[in-house]
Amino acid sequence: MNDPMQPQQISIELGEKEAEGIYSNLAIITHSPAEFVIDFTRVLPGVPKAKVFARIVMTPQHTKMLDAALRDNIEKYEKKFGEIKLVGDVAGGQLFGFQPPGGGEKIN
16 A cells, blocks of 8 residues: 655656747736636747747646745755846836736736
8 A cells, every 4th residue: 555645756758849948038927716827928029929839727726836836946046146137127017028926917
C-alpha cells in the first residue's frame, strides 16, 4: 500500500516545439469564480494588433500556487543577480508589457 504522505514522482516530457518557448511581453489576465485565464501576447512597435500566442486556464488554487512559486523564484533570482528594475510608471499603471497588480481588466 502506498503512503499518501510520500511525495509522488512525476515524469515530465518536454517536446521540441515546447522547448523552444514562446516570447511574451504582455499578459492579459481575466478571472471568474471558477478559473483564471492568462493570455500571453507580444506587442511589436508600430503594429496596432497583438496576437495571443498562449492561453493558460487555471483554477484559483493553482493560480495562487503559481503566484507563490513565481515570488519565490524572483526572490532567489534577485539574491543571485540583483534587483530586477521595472521601467515605466508603475504607480500609474502604465508599465509597458505585463500589467501590475489590479490591472486585470480584459482589453478588446
